[in-house]
Amino acid sequence: MFQFKGGAGGSPNSHDTNLATDFARMQEQLFLFGLYMRDVRGDGNCLFRSVSDQLEDNEDNHNKYRQLAVSYLYRKKKFCLFLT
Numbered sequence: 001m002f003q004f005k006g007g008a009g010g011s012p013n014s015h016d017t018n019l020a021t022d023f024a025r026m027q028e029q030l031f032l033f034g035l036y037m038r039d040v041r042g043d044g045n046c047l048f049r050s051v052s053d054q055l056e057d058n059e060d061n062h063n064k065y066r067q068l069a070v071s072y073l074y075r076k077k078k079f080c081l082f083l084t
Contacts, residue, residue: 023037035054036054038053040053040059041059045062045063045066048062048063048065048066048069049062051065052064052065
């Protein structure tokens, strides 16, 4: 699970405290929907890894969700201008 680690050197300051509070609030909001914050691998697939993680409890099926998104975009002609 994602944990807020604080600023440089781990010394708390008001900015770190605000960030920690914001993260706690975000976790509370996500919990209401059965979701959570967790780190995923940052390799250019992080959006789809995070979707896979939330839906399947692991990030390994990220390519399945990328393909679903691309397929949807191609089916909707209004998005074709943005796809090459």
